[in-house]
Amino acid sequence: MKALKWLDQNFERVMLVFLLAVMSCLLMYQIIMRYVFGNALAWAEELARYCFIVSAYMCIGYCIKKDLLFRIDVLFNLLPKVLRKGLDILMWTVTVAFFIYCTYYSVIVTQLAFESNTFSPALEIKTGYIYAFATLGMALAMYRSIQYLIRIIVQKPEIQREADVEEISDAKGA
Amino acid sequence: MLSIVLILFVVLLVIGFPIAMAIGFTTFLPGMINPAFPANALYVLRSMIGGVDSTPILAIPLFMLSGIIMSRGGISERLFNVFAFLVGKRTAGIPMAVVITAVFYGAISGSGPATTAAVGAMTIPILVSLGYDKVFSAALVAAAGGIGIIIPPSIPFIMYGMMTGTSVGALFTAGFIPGIMIAAMLMTYVYIYCKVKGEDKEKIAANYEKLKAKGFLGVMKEGFWALLTPVIILGGIYAGVVTPTEAAVLSVFYALLVSVFAYKIIKVREIPSFLDGAVQAYAPIALLLGFAIAFSRVLTLLRAPQILAEYFTTSFSSGIMFLMLFNVIVLIIGMFMDAGPAVAILSPMLMAILTQFGIDPVHFGIVMVFNLAIGFISPPFGLNLFVASPMAEVSVSVLGKKALAFCGVYIIALALITYIPQISLILGTLI
Amino acid sequence: GGTAKAPAAEVPAENPSAEAPESEAVLPADGPTFNLILAHGAPEQSDGHKGTLYFKELIEARSGGKITVESYPGFQLGSVGELIQNQKSGQIAMTVGTAGGSTSKALAFLDLPALYGDIEKATAVVAEGTKARALIDQEYGNLNVKVLSIMPITYRVTSSNKEVRSFEDFAGLKIRTMENPLHMMFWQAIDANPTPLAFSELYVALQQGLVDAQENPLDTIYNSKIYEQQKYIVKSNHVMFYNAYTINKDIWASMPPEYQTLITETVVDLEKWVRETTDTSLVAFEENLVNEGLEIIEFTEEDFAKMKEAAQPVFDEARALCGDEVIDEVLATVAQ
Numbered sequence: 014m015k016a017l018k019w020l021d022q023n024f025e026r027v028m029l030v031f032l033l034a035v036m037s038c039l040l041m042y043q044i045i046m047r048y049v050f051g052n053a054l055a056w057a058e059e060l061a062r063y064c065f066i067v068s069a070y071m072c073i074g075y076c077i078k079k080d081l082l083f084r085i086d087v088l089f090n091l092l093p094k095v096l097r098k099g100l101d102i103l104m105w106t107v108t109v110a111f112f113i114y115c116t117y118y119s120v121i122v123t124q125l126a127f128e129s130n131t132f133s134p135a136l137e138i139k140t141g142y143i144y145a146f147a148t149l150g151m152a153l154a155m156y157r158s159i160q161y162l163i164r165i166i167v168q169k170p171e172i173q174r175e176a177d178v179e180e181i182s183d184a185k186g187a
Numbered sequence: 188m189l190s191i192v193l194i195l196f197v198v199l200l201v202i203g204f205p206i207a208m209a210i211g212f213t214t215f216l217p218g219m220i221n222p223a224f225p226a227n228a229l230y231v232l233r234s235m236i237g238g239v240d241s242t243p244i245l246a247i248p249l250f251m252l253s254g255i256i257m258s259r260g261g262i263s264e265r266l267f268n269v270f271a272f273l274v275g276k277r278t279a280g281i282p283m284a285v286v287i288t289a290v291f292y293g294a295i296s297g298s299g300p301a302t303t304a305a306v307g308a309m310t311i312p313i314l315v316s317l318g319y320d321k322v323f324s325a326a327l328v329a330a331a332g333g334i335g336i337i338i339p340p341s342i343p344f345i346m347y348g349m350m351t352g353t354s355v356g357a358l359f360t361a362g363f364i365p366g367i368m369i370a371a372m373l374m375t376y377v378y379i380y381c382k383v384k385g386e387d388k389e390k391i392a393a394n395y396e397k398l399k400a401k402g403f404l405g406v407m408k409e410g411f412w413a414l415l416t417p418v419i420i421l422g423g424i425y426a427g428v429v430t431p432t433e434a435a436v437l438s439v440f441y442a443l444l445v446s447v448f449a450y451k452i453i454k455v456r457e458i459p460s461f462l463d464g465a466v467q468a469y470a471p472i473a474l475l476l477g478f479a480i481a482f483s484r485v486l487t488l489l490r491a492p493q494i495l496a497e498y499f500t501t502s503f504s505s506g507i508m509f510l511m512l513f514n515v516i517v518l519i520i521g522m523f524m525d526a527g528p529a530v531a532i533l534s535p536m537l538m539a540i541l542t543q544f545g546i547d548p549v550h551f552g553i554v555m556v557f558n559l560a561i562g563f564i565s566p567p568f569g570l571n572l573f574v575a576s577p578m579a580e581v582s583v584s585v586l587g588k589k590a591l592a593f594c595g596v597y598i599i600a601l602a603l604i605t606y607i608p609q610i611s612l613i614l615g616t617l618i
Numbered sequence: 619g620g621t622a623k624a625p626a627a628e629v630p631a632e633n634p635s636a637e638a639p640e641s642e643a644v645l646p647a648d649g650p651t652f653n654l655i656l657a658h659g660a661p662e663q664s665d666g667h668k669g670t671l672y673f674k675e676l677i678e679a680r681s682g683g684k685i686t687v688e689s690y691p692g693f694q695l696g697s698v699g700e701l702i703q704n705q706k707s708g709q710i711a712m713t714v715g716t717a718g719g720s721t722s723k724a725l726a727f728l729d730l731p732a733l734y735g736d737i738e739k740a741t742a743v744v745a746e747g748t749k750a751r752a753l754i755d756q757e758y759g760n761l762n763v764k765v766l767s768i769m770p771i772t773y774r775v776t777s778s779n780k781e782v783r784s785f786e787d788f789a790g791l792k793i794r795t796m797e798n799p800l801h802m803m804f805w806q807a808i809d810a811n812p813t814p815l816a817f818s819e820l821y822v823a824l825q826q827g828l829v830d831a832q833e834n835p836l837d838t839i840y841n842s843k844i845y846e847q848q849k850y851i852v853k854s855n856h857v858m859f860y861n862a863y864t865i866n867k868d869i870w871a872s873m874p875p876e877y878q879t880l881i882t883e884t885v886v887d888l889e890k891w892v893r894e895t896t897d898t899s900l901v902a903f904e905e906n907l908v909n910e911g912l913e914i915i916e917f918t919e920e921d922f923a924k925m926k927e928a929a930q931p932v933f934d935e936a937r938a939l940c941g942d943e944v945i946d947e948v949l950a951t952v953a954q
């Protein structure tokens with residue numbers, strides 16, 4: 014149970030840290046192999062690129078979880094607190110629907126990619142696997158946006174979105 | 188359809204939707220409304236995957252990582268001590284050193300956000316510790332990061348050259364003077380800013396006295412491995428050992444080796460925390476990139492570039508009028524999205540107009556890339572702002588406001604470059 | 619530079635419609651309309667893109683506007699991999715691009731090195747009725763597309779900063795290649811040092827000396843300005859560049875027979891146009907490259923023979939991928 018809770022807190026983060034480490038090592042290995050051993054590899058860079066693709070999809074859930082989404086909130090902040098909460102709930106309901114839609118179609122895209130039986134040039138990885146990871150990313154994004162929606166529904170308007178509070182005090186201080 | 192898409196996008200942004208989601212919704216919308224539109228959900232999802240499948244993109248997370256290692260491993264501090272020693276107690280000495288560092292890094296990296304990441308992680312902690320406002324520090328770094336795509340090598344120049352058949356070599360040559368010019372103008376601005384707002388003279392003096400106690404040789408000796416960093420990275424590229432993308436990973440491992448073995452400041456078990464920091468810094472950008480590229484494809488299929496090009500050809504009689512309006516439009520586009528893909532699609536279509544107005548394509552390339560650089564720092568959507576904001580722990584909107592003044596400096600420079608083609612072209616005629 | 623340069627030869631760029639063959643609309647006035655999205659990677663100013671515009675003009679005129687084409691150059695609508703996926707499920711109707719092992723491993727025989735003497739032989743290899751063509755149709759069929767045209771355009775050649783006068787000079791040459799395993803295997807077999815790099819990084823890699831050479835068709839070398847960083851064009855003619863026009867099968871099947879006939883006939887005219895344009899352009903590109911200060915180096919028959927001999931491992935690999943039948947047929951056609 015505890016492990017599951019930890020995983021819920023950190024899954025994307027751990028994946029991203031791991032993938033960044035792999036990307037770094039792959040590219041360094043490529044440089045060494047080419048420059049020191051005169052043996053240029055095709056697969057190292059390809060794998061690094063695929064690590065980044067998977068990372069980009071893990072980033073969606075990660076950013077929602079960590080509240081790292083950029084938004085223009087000049088107008089938003091002018092609204093009364095209750096209205097803000099209402100708008101926020103509306104926005105996140107739409108977002109949840111959006112990610113359900115994306116996940117559904119990602120599954121289809123992945124199925125089609127597996128059916129096409131195409132392979133990456135260097136490693137000869139089935140294209141479908143890359144799409145499968147993207148689908149996992151979308152599913153996680155869906156899950157995180159549901160969590161976020163529940164959080165803002167449960168929260169009282171005053172303590173909503175700590176980032177805003179910090180931002181306002183920032184602006185006053187500057 | 189195009190107008191519906193654009194209106195929805197602006198409305199979503201204004202009411203405070205997360206930018207990535209706003210781009211996402213509008214990207215999927217035409218396919219939902221019109222089943223015959225080619226860019227349906229399947230197409231958009233594939234675009235999002237294909238859009239982030241690129242080698243130069245890898246430089247962004249890697250430069251973020253090396254920046255964090257350099258900052259926590261004491262490299263940036265020692266490098267800055269050298270600069271700080273050299274500039275002494277002069278007004279705006281340290282902020283100016285930041286701009287010079289960006290020029291230096293710009294000659295290594297071909298990407299604006301990567302330059303911001305590398306320079307920012309190195310300099311923002313020092314600027315803040317010397318008493319400079321953290322919002323100002325982050326805005327300065329974001330603005331200086333724009334130099335990264337103007338000083339060669341530059342990924343946008345290469346893209347423009349390929350798309351339009353313009354000589355990449357000529358573009359690189361033409362980028363030098365504008366790059367140095369904007370650096371000089373930024374330094375002038377920070378000088379005036381520091382003169383007017385004042386600096387924490389005590390902290391700067393205290394820092395200087397501390398350094399002076401070590402003596403020039405002491406500072407140089409401490410800074411030796413740090414000073415070697417740009418030499419290794421630049422040397423790696425110019426000696427043909429690594430590509431500009433691989434230079435990012437070279438800087439990661441070099442910084443790690445120096446911090447662990449030479450400076451003995453960090454321990455191997457701390458490495459995961461650096462990775463964690465880098466992830467936090469690049470995640471919001473990676474998220475936006477995929478959505479932004481899919482969006483630009485949808486705009487292409489909605490024939491937005493053609494509509495724009497048609498408008499230009501029918502509405503203008505003089506080249507300078509065309510360039511001015513072009514600047515205004517790209518500046519507006521650049522506020523809301525990464526104008527890179529849009530410009531890549533737009534540029535070949537505008538070639539015919541250039542010949543008609545007698546505009547040199549090299550000159551136009553510089554104007555276009557300058558616009559791109561401004562897009563990086565203009566709020567609300569600017570990649571450099573997104574990179575710099577977590578480094579200084581300030582919110583993007585607060586940072587954006589501060590960056591407006593720097594945008595102003597860039598716009599003055601852009602006006603000069605637009606009106607005076609010689610700034611871009613003279614170096615090419617001399618060589 | 620102070621030296622006077624001869625004016626650059628004009629690359630033929632006349633309006634395609636100027637030479638469009640006469641034809642009248644043959645389609646019924648009440649027939650359905652089709653708007654075909656055509657996506658490809660050739661740059662806007664290249665012959666590859668002009669060919670698609672020629673096809674567009676012809677088909678739109680001949681169909682009386684019943685069939686329209688929107689051509690998007692320069693991978694604006696996605697990379698090769700994305701185009702394959704999108705064409706398969708019908709978001710993109712038509713694509714134009716390199717046919718070979720990168721499309722499907724079984725088509726690797728189109729990447730065979732040091733094979734053809736002339737374009738005619740390369741054309742005969744993929745002619746209708748051959749086993750090779752049947753395999754091509756089958757492999758593309760698996761991707762849910764019909765091949766409208768497949769034709770050899772021109773050889774891939776080498777551009778280099780190191781002098782490559784003969785076959786032996788390839789030894790140790792640091793050359794950028796695509797991530798195509800068969801291509802890399804070829805360069806390894808002839809003792810060069812193949813380095814796969816993204817095309818977007820190639821220009822700087824040549825400038826800084828990360829690689830000394832690269833290989834592409836002449837028009838790519840010319841149009842993407844790679845020649846600015848090179849001293850020699852070595853006409854190594856090592857691999858043929860086959861270009862394929864394809865259309866999504868479902869869209870094709872939904873067209874009335876007279877529409878299909880019209881497209882098939884138009885593609886024949888297109889092929890003629892491509893052949894003529896390519897032949898004129900190649901001469902102009904060479905002339906321009908000489909004017910830009912590059913030296914053009916021709917290979918001798920002896921060099922080609924050595925290249926072919928050294929490339930044997932690639933032929934063995936191709937047999938494993940494509941089957942003996944097809945490879946034997948290809949070799950027999952070329953030997954004729």
Ligand code: NA
Pocket residue numbers: 292293294295296297298334335336337338339340341
């Ligand atoms: Na640069």
Ligand code: NA
Pocket residue numbers: 521522523524561562563564565566567568569570
């Ligand atoms: Na912007």
